[in-house]
Amino acid sequence: MRTHRPLLMGRHGAVGSNHPMATQAGLDTLRGGGNAADAAIAVALALGVVEPMMSGLGGDGFYHAWVGGKAEVFNGTGPAAAAAKSEAFPAGIEIEGPRSVSVPGMLGGIGALHAAHGRLPWAKLCEPAIGLARGGYGLTVHGRNFAADNVKKLGADPRSAAVFVPGGKAPALGTIIVQENLARTLEIIAAEGAETFYRGRLAKALAASCAERGVAITEADLAAFHPEVQEPIAITYRGFEIRQTPPNSTGFTMLQILKIAERFDLAAMDEAARTHILVEAKKLAFLDRERFGADPRFGAIPLERLLSDAHADALAARISRDRAADMAQTAMAADTTYFCVVDGEGNAISGIQSLNSLYGSGVTAGETGVLLNNRMAYWHLAEGHANRLAPGKRVRHTMNAPMIFRNGELWAVLGTPGADNQVQVNSQVAVSLIDLGLDPQEALERPRWTSSQPHQGANWPHEGDGKLTIERDVGEETLAALTARGHQLTPVGHLEGPCSMQVIRVLDNGIKMAASDPRRDGWAGAF
Numbered sequence: 001m002r003t004h005r006p007l008l009m010g011r012h013g014a015v016g017s018n019h020p021m022a023t024q025a026g027l028d029t030l031r032g033g034g035n036a037a038d039a040a041i042a043v044a045l046a047l048g049v050v051e052p053m054m055s056g057l058g059g060d061g062f063y064h065a066w067v068g069g070k071a072e073v074f075n076g077t078g079p080a081a082a083a084a085k086s087e088a089f090p091a092g093i094e095i096e097g098p099r100s101v102s103v104p105g106m107l108g109g110i111g112a113l114h115a116a117h118g119r120l121p122w123a124k125l126c127e128p129a130i131g132l133a134r135g136g137y138g139l140t141v142h143g144r145n146f147a148a149d150n151v152k153k154l155g156a157d158p159r160s161a162a163v164f165v166p167g168g169k170a171p172a173l174g175t176i177i178v179q180e181n182l183a184r185t186l187e188i189i190a191a192e193g194a195e196t197f198y199r200g201r202l203a204k205a206l207a208a209s210c211a212e213r214g215v216a217i218t219e220a221d222l223a224a225f226h227p228e229v230q231e232p233i234a235i236t237y238r239g240f241e242i243r244q245t246p247p248n249s250t251g252f253t254m255l256q257i258l259k260i261a262e263r264f265d266l267a268a269m270d271e272a273a274r275t276h277i278l279v280e281a282k283k284l285a286f287l288d289r290e291r292f293g294a295d296p297r298f299g300a301i302p303l304e305r306l307l308s309d310a311h312a313d314a315l316a317a318r319i320s321r322d323r324a325a326d327m328a329q330t331a332m333a334a335d336t337t338y339f340c341v342v343d344g345e346g347n348a349i350s351g352i353q354s355l356n357s358l359y360g361s362g363v364t365a366g367e368t369g370v371l372l373n374n375r376m377a378y379w380h381l382a383e384g385h386a387n388r389l390a391p392g393k394r395v396r397h398t399m400n401a402p403m404i405f406r407n408g409e410l411w412a413v414l415g416t417p418g419a420d421n422q423v424q425v426n427s428q429v430a431v432s433l434i435d436l437g438l439d440p441q442e443a444l445e446r447p448r449w450t451s452s453q454p455h456q457g458a459n460w461p462h463e464g465d466g467k468l469t470i471e472r473d474v475g476e477e478t479l480a481a482l483t484a485r486g487h488q489l490t491p492v493g494h495l496e497g498p499c500s501m502q503v504i505r506v507l508d509n510g511i512k513m514a515a516s517d518p519r520r521d522g523w524a525g526a527f
Contacts, residue, residue, distance in 0.1 A: 004518045007441040010526030014512035016502030017339035020523035022046040025128035036341045037117035040349035045129035053146045053358045054337040058372040061106040061353030062245045064401040067117040075228040076109015081216040082391045098214035100361045100374035108227040111194025126190035133183035136176035159364035181369030198222045209366030241405040250293045251400030254423035256285035263316035267435045272481035280319040283327040293396040294386035324486035336417035350401035350413045418499035421450045425499040440503035440515035447471035448497045471497045
């Protein structure tokens with residue numbers, strides 16, 4: 001298979017992220033003596049500057065770590081504010097603006113990662129982001145398009161408008177985007193650590209700015225937040241161990257898709273049959289996501305049963321090989337960024353972070369330069385729903401950050417932004433790597449699909465058109481065979497499908513093969 005980008009290889013380290021300058025920050029950190037955790041922190045902070053529509057200090061993140069032979073997930077997702085009660089939203093939760101903001105957890109997550117595994121000084125890891133914020137970066141084609149699509153949202157906040165859509169329009173391609181206020185905030189974080197954001201002078205500034213703009217987050221809300229360190233969850237798939245981020249992440253949905261799909265000989269199938277099985281497995285797994293995806297601190301989630309062989313057998317038995325099923329959700333697009341790092345010692349980070357929608361709430365917190373999330377849009381308000389809003393509760397996240405192991409050794413790190421599409425595309429790429437034996441660049445450039453069940457959408461209102469969006473490159477024969485099975489297709493052009501994958505494969509000889517998705521601004525590097 002011909003690919004648009006070369007497969008990059010190196011012995012000493014590899015990085016893949018959704019922006020070339022963030023990838024460079026990670027590579028420079030590895031070359032400067034940092035480990036995978038250090039590089040991941042540099043990448044995470046840099047992405048919040050150069051991809052402000054996707055993630056940043058005002059958002060959340062999960063950081064799945066494999067360092068020194070120890071597996072941990074650093075959960076940097078913040079809860080709803082103390083004032084965020086269901087009865088406060090009689091007309092529903094706003095999808096953007098001041099009332100859509102929850103407590104940001106991203107900085108706490110990477111702060112905890114550094115405390116556990118960092119090798120270089122914290123301040124050193126902040127330097128690339130500070131430089132990019134103060135010196136600026138050139139606006140890419142995708143960045144300009146995102147700004148153009150969000151002029152109205154950003155224009156509702158004067159500080160956001162001044163930085164991202166000055167004069168009420170998207171800047172020209174190549175415009176240097178400078179964020180001086182954010183640079184000063186990052187300098188305070190560099191000097192005082194992540195703690196200042198939650199229980200220091202930045203917390204006071206953030207809370208005051210939130211009060212001024214009608215955001216419910218207070219000093220007490222920030223002070224109450226602490227990241228959680230969790231164990232990853234896992235299944236075996238054809239002799240490989242697939243590890244995932246646990247709830248409140250819905251990474252278990254990817255594990256269910258693969259667990260169901262393992263009951264079928266995917267490698268022996270043609271493209272249409274294989275796609276059909278994976279789509280039907282996805283539909284079934286998403287029904288469980290809707291029933292059980294939530295904050296485990298507020299109710300038990302039966303993961304042992306959901307990931308059991310017996311449950312996978314029962315779900316697989318419901319799949320017809322010849323007919324697509326209509327599986328509407330009873331209720332449940334966002335934007336995120338993913339990155340991965342593997343260092344020369346075999347340590348790895350699979351990281352994902354998000355503001356939720358493009359540019360989050362659209363609200364910048366005063367002179368901090370911090371663009372705030374709109375994660376409140378993911379809540380349900382119905383009585384008895386597992387993901388019902390409650391003060392101090394973390395919303396369920398579509399964000400997930402997988403890793404693959406074989407015989408106890410790291411085999412691959414992979415992931416993508418893309419809200420509901422994430423686990424679907426992660427599953428497809430995992431199948432391409434394991435079942436089809438493709439190299440990472442081939443796997444992520446293969447034609448892909450995404451299924452949308454009615455009422456599936458993560459943001460409120462929970463939209464979903466029942467369509468299967470698929471890249472035409474699969475070929476007319478495959479499209480016709482899927483249509484004959486009852487799938488309602490929305491064909492799209494070459495590389496116009498969803499998500500923006502990054503993959504690093506680790507070979508037995510220590511070579512790291514790094515691949516990046518040409519569908520967005522992502523870039524990979526290795527040395």
